[in-house]
Structures are given as C-alpha cells and as structure tokens.
Amino acid sequence: MGQIYAVGVGPGDPELLTRKAERVLRNADVILAPVSNPAEASVALETIREFIDETRQEIIIHQFPMTSDRTRLIPAWQEAAALIAGHALAGRRIAFITIGDPLFYSTFIYLLRILHEQWPQLPIEIIPGISSINASAAQAGIPLVESEEKMAVIPATAGIEQIALALSQFETVILLKVKPLFAQILELLCRQGLEAGTVFVERVGSSRQKIMTDFTQISAHSPDYLSLLIIKRPVLLN
Numbered sequence: 576m577g578q579i580y581a582v583g584v585g586p587g588d589p590e591l592l593t594r595k596a597e598r599v600l601r602n603a604d605v606i607l608a609p610v611s612n613p614a615e616a617s618v619a620l621e622t623i624r625e626f627i628d629e630t631r632q633e634i635i636i637h638q639f640p641m642t643s644d645r646t647r648l649i650p651a652w653q654e655a656a657a658l659i660a661g662h663a664l665a666g667r668r669i670a671f672i673t674i675g676d677p678l679f680y681s682t683f684i685y686l687l688r689i690l691h692e693q694w695p696q697l698p699i700e701i702i703p704g705i706s707s708i709n710a711s712a713a714q715a716g717i718p719l720v721e722s723e724e725k726m727a728v729i730p731a732t733a734g735i736e737q738i739a740l741a742l743s744q745f746e747t748v749i750l751l752k753v754k755p756l757f758a759q760i761l762e763l764l765c766r767q768g769l770e771a772g773t774v775f776v777e778r779v780g781s782s783r784q785k786i787m788t789d790f791t792q793i794s795a796h797s798p799d800y801l802s803l804l805i806i807k808r809p810v811l812l813n
Contacts, residue, residue, distance in 0.1 A: 577604075577663040579690065579697055580670040581677035583704020584622045587801075588780030591710065592623070596702045600626045603670040605633045605662050607655070609682055611641040618781075618801070619672040639682050652682070656689040663697045676704045680730070680751065708749050711776035711803060715786050719805070720747050731756045731804075739763055742806065750804040757798050764790075769806055777802040 580599050585591035592600075600606065600623055608620035617636060627634070637655050640647045655671075662669040677683040678701065690697060708728065712719050720726045724746040729738060731753045738760060741748045753760060764773055770790035777785040777799045787793045 583676040585705040586780040604667040605669040772807040
C-alpha cells in the first residue's frame with residue numbers, strides 16, 4: 576500500500592515551504608495539482624517546480640470548478656479522491672499540493688472526508704503550510720493580534736452583513752476572496768472610519784505581490800482573485 580500526502584506549499588514563495596514539505600515532494604511518485612481553470616497555470620505547482628523531477632514523477636493537473644454549485648463540485652471531489660486512492664492502492668506515494676495550508680479553506684478538506692469514508696484503510700499525512708494571512712502580515716510588517724485582542728477570518732463572499740458584524744466584534748478582521756464585494760467592502764470601511772487600519776495584499780509571496788496601505792490607492796485598484804484585506808481597529812493608549 577502506498578501513502579497519501581496533503582502538502583501545503585504556502586502562499587507562493589518557494590522559500591516558504593517547510594523542509595518536510597520539500598522532502599515529501601522530492602520523494603513522491605505522483606503529484607496532483609488542483610486548478611480552477613485549465614487554461615491557467617497552477618499556483619501550487621509553479622511554487623514547487625524547483626523541488627520536483629518531471630522526468631521521474633507523474634504530474635497530474637485536476638480541475639475543480641470555480642463555483643458554489645455542489646452538483647458540479649461533488650463529482651469533481653469524488654473523481655479526485657478516487658484518483659488519489661487508486662494511486663495509493665497501487666503502492667505509490669501521491670502528494671496533493673495546495674497553496675496555503677491543506678486544512679484552511681482548502682479543497683483537500685472535502686477530499687479528506689471522502690477518503691476517510693470510502694478508503695479508511697489508506698494512510699494520509701497532512702503537511703501544514705504557511706497561510707496567506709501569516710505571509711501577508713509578515714510582508715506588511717503589521718501584528719495580527721496582541722494581548723487580549725480577537726481576530727476573525729471571513730470569506731468576503733459570506734456577505735456584507737457578516738463582515739459588518741465581525742468588524743463590530745473583533746479587533747482584527749481578515750477578509751479573504753474580496754474581489755466580488757470589493758466596492759461594497761470599501762464603502763463599509765469608510766462608513767466605519769477604518770480606512771487608516773486597512774491593508775490590502777495581493778498574490779503575496781509571488782513576483783506579482785502588491786501591498787497597499789493607502790486607502791485611496793486601494794480604492795483605485797482592481798483586485799486579483801488571490802487578494803485579502805487585513806483590517807485593524809486603532810489601538811487606544813491609556
């Protein structure tokens with residue numbers, strides 16, 4: 576029997592891979608890279624190019640539809656899980672690679688459930704990765720939380736009401752997938768006087784990285800899909 580690995584490759588900077596992730600990837604027989612659009616390159620695969628040998632290892636690109644329609648997603652998850660299980664049952668070491676961390680807003684979460692349910696005998700090891708949140712805070716040089724502060728992480732697609740609620744309850748709010756509601760989010764931040772505490776980060780760790788702290792500049796920008804906002808309420812000094 577082979578081995579299944581879920582490998583977090585971080586936000587896009589090859590130097591942010593852990594030593595364990597590099598070792599697992601170098602020793603894998605098969606590497607499965609997810610994409611949402613087959614016409615676009617896999618960010619995860621591009622991140623690990625220097626650590627793999629495509630003449631020796633099998634590289635599989637598997638598409639997962641960019642949709643919330645579970646009637647389309649579930650078959651894609653099941654197909655991918657069966658593909659992974661098939662290689663493991665054949666005695667191969669297969670690594671599913673994902674940007675960020677495998678258990679943080681990752682497609683692998685759904686595959687893990689299917690694998691546990693349908694192939695419980697297969698060994699699975701999860702290699703954690705650095706999330707875009709940690710990498711963005713590091714690049715921007717801002718603390719996420721300190722002392723008794725609380726932090727919320729919200730996909731902006733949850734809706735503007737949920738974002739407003741989080742902003743009222745948490746000292747730090749991280750908004751992921753901001754592109755669809757970008758204009759509404761910025762309007763909300765203006766109404767709450769949080770312009771000075773807003774940091775925009777796009778494609779962190781890659782050659783296309785952008786970091787903006789000027790709200791006027793942020794407002795004039797058209798965000799990429801891989802973008803986030805870090806919003807901090809001002810610290811009141813006694």
